[in-house]
Amino acid sequence: MYIAEIRLSGFRSYASAHFALSPGLNVVVGANATGKTNLVEAAYWSLRATSPRTSRDDKLMRWGADAARVEVMLGDGRTAALAYSPRLGRRATVDGVAVNSLERLRRLGPVFLFVPESLLLVKGGPARRRAHLDAFGADVDPAYQASVAALQTAVRQRNAQLARVRAGGPERALDPWDAQLVSSGLELERRRRALVEALAERFAGFAAALSPAGGAFGLSLRSALADIGDDPDGYHEALWARRPREIESAVSALGPHRDDLEIFESLPTGERRDLRLFGSQGEQRAAVLALLLAEREVAEQWTGQRGPLFLDDVMSELDDARRRLLVRLLAASGQAVVTTTTSMYFRPEELAGARIIDLQDGLPAPAAEGSRRVATEGRESSGGGSP
Ligand SMILES: Nc1ncnc2c1ncn2[C@@H]1O[C@H](COP(=O)(O)OP(=O)(O)OP(=O)(O)O)[C@@H](O)[C@H]1O
Numbered sequence: 001m002y003i004a005e006i007r008l009s010g011f012r013s014y015a016s017a018h019f020a021l022s023p024g025l026n027v028v029v030g031a032n033a034t035g036k037t038n039l040v041e042a043a044y045w046s047l048r049a050t051s052p053r054t055s056r057d058d059k060l061m062r063w064g065a066d067a068a069r070v071e072v073m074l075g076d077g078r079t080a081a082l083a084y085s086p087r088l089g090r091r092a093t094v095d096g097v098a099v100n101s102l103e104r105l106r107r108l109g110p111v112f113l114f115v116p117e118s119l120l121l122v123k124g125g126p127a128r129r130r131a132h133l134d135a136f137g138a139d140v141d142p143a144y145q146a147s148v149a150a151l152q153t154a155v156r157q158r159n160a161q162l163a164r165v166r167a168g169g170p171e172r173a174l175d176p177w178d179a180q181l182v183s184s185g186l187e188l189e190r191r192r193r194a195l196v197e198a199l200a201e202r203f204a205g206f207a208a209a210l211s212p213a214g215g216a217f218g219l220s221l222r223s224a225l226a227d228i229g230d231d232p233d234g235y236h237e238a239l240w241a242r243r244p245r246e247i248e249s250a251v252s253a254l255g256p257h258r259d260d261l262e263i264f265e266s267l268p269t270g271e272r273r274d275l276r277l278f279g280s281q282g283e284q285r286a287a288v289l290a291l292l293l294a295e296r297e298v299a300e301q302w303t304g305q306r307g308p309l310f311l312d313d314v315m316s317e318l319d320d321a322r323r324r325l326l327v328r329l330l331a332a333s334g335q336a337v338v339t340t341t342t343s344m345y346f347r348p349e350e351l352a353g354a355r356i357i358d359l360q361d362g363l364p365a366p367a368a369e370g371s372r373r374v375a376t377e378g379r380e381s382s383g384g385g386s387p
């Protein structure tokens with residue numbers, strides 16, 4: 001799946017704009033504040049019904065506009081549109097037909113996004129990594145979302161029951177909630193494990209390919225259930241053993257809701273270097289990129305859909321060697337849309353096969369529209385955004 005065209009109206013800095021994208025590499029060039037991130041945000045919002053920058057749709061409306069609308073045409077001719085106005089709320093259409101559920105948009109195919117905040121995936125806490133993994137799981141495994149919801153319900157209800165027992169209620173009332181937690185916990189854990197297993201091998205390949213010095217990288221699910229495996233009795237026993245403590249805290253602390261995704265480099269000594277704690281910014285960035293590239297391959301294998309990859313402002317923070325390695329991977333990987341303040345981060349031969357979208361005040365410059373030409377470097381460097 002790729003995006004062939006995108007139309008924006010009343011979205012952020014765009015009054016009205018239309019861009020044609022290539023199924024391969026697209027490079028969006030513009031100085032600061034020319035609308036690069038806005039364009040990426042629009043594409044993501046139209047297919048995911050969520051923005052990486054805000055949870056409030058009214059922020060997406062161009063100041064003074066009464067609605068924001070983004071329409072995409074996919075490579076196979078399908079269209080999707082999402083609009084927001086304060087009066088009507090969100091309205092989505094697929095192939096021109098109104099759809100009630102935003103899920104229908106999401107089912108058009110996966111979309112992959114790197115924004116500067118994505119670094120938190122490596123740097124931040126476990127909850128962010130779980131949420132990312134679960135969102136991806138929901139994209140590629142139809143039953144995943146239901147497993148996540150079932151676990152959340154079980155944890156919430158069990159915690160409420162723990163609090164009732166703490167307040168003097170009968171302890172045996174916990175038994176059915178233990179059973180719920182065990183069955184939904186093991187179910188989600190199975191799905192997560194399969195997902196991480198599928199990602200791990202590809203992640204290792206991409207992370208090594210993005211590392212100028214080579215190296216061995218890995219992903220693994222860190223779970224307190226690892227020793228229990230698929231055994232419900234083991235899980236029940238573990239819950240039983242910690243019951244007094246859990247009644248006291250009224251918190252269910254054993255289950256996939258406490259998992260973490262470990263992202264590491266394997267050292268020659270056999271030790272693991274956790275990139276969260278010990279990775280440099282560049283290494284952490286490369287790790288997130290490797291994860292996204294791995295996800296795309298898993299998506300393709302599991303669903304037949306690869307999905308576009310949006311990389312906002314990634315080039316400026318990578319060293320030249322990593323830039324070359326990344327562009328090489330992107331050139332071989334389906335649709336990628338990379339934003340940059342200057343085309344100088346790319347070699348002329350890398351741009352030769354790319355679609356250049358040259359932004360001037362949020363509009364494609366006439367010379368660049370629909371062209372496959374190499375961007376003129378003089379213009380970007382006079383745009384005020386060059387390093
Ligand atoms: N709701 C809105 N209505 C109108 N303009 C907006 C709105 N939200 C943001 N903008 C403007 O959009 C402009 C471009 O923002 P954007 O983040 O896309 O720039 P950018 O090209 O990614 O810049 P940078 O290189 O600094 O990341 C900003 O100047 C911002 O003020």
Ligand SMILES: [Mg+2]
Nearest residue numbers: 036037312313
């Ligand atoms: Mg930006």
